[in-house]
Amino acid sequence: MSDLKLCQGTKCHTYNTKDRLKGQQGNKTFQTRRRSALYYGNGNFCDMRCLNDWLYDFGNKAIDHFGRTTEVQHLTEEKAWYKDYDWRGNADESHRYYYRNAITKEQRSLTEEQYNNDNYTLNTI
Numbered sequence: 001m002s003d004l005k006l007c008q009g010t011k012c013h014t015y016n017t018k019d020r021l022k023g024q025q026g027n028k029t030f031q032t033r034r035r036s037a038l039y040y041g042n043g044n045f046c047d048m049r050c051l052n053d054w055l056y057d058f059g060n061k062a063i064d065h066f067g068r069t070t071e072v073q074h075l076t077e078e079k080a081w082y083k084d085y086d087w088r089g090n091a092d093e094s095h096r097y098y099y100r101n102a103i104t105k106e107q108r109s110l111t112e113e114q115y116n117n118d119n120y121t122l123n124t125i
Ligand SMILES: [Zn+2]
Pocket: 007, 008, 009, 012, 033, 045, 046, 047, 050
């Protein structure tokens, strides 16, 4: 039981789903969901509704605490490369891997090894 994670949604216990209704007959309550793994909001919420409830209640405080974005941010050409591939279904033909610049639309071929290598990048930091 102690390995279970509690959903951090502020209203999780108020949603009347069958799985939240727990307890002995005559003493049942709707309870916050407990799971061995939660899959929303970095493993803190049972679903999108609970994530959105938390964000609605605490989002402003969290943003003010960690720093509100006050200026437009820019993704420049030098950092706009992304990996992609054209899928080839024939067994005798391999997929075509490439780097593509989202701004200039320039395309450069990649090997499959370069495509799968998370450390290989054309983006400059
Ligand atoms: Zn929840």
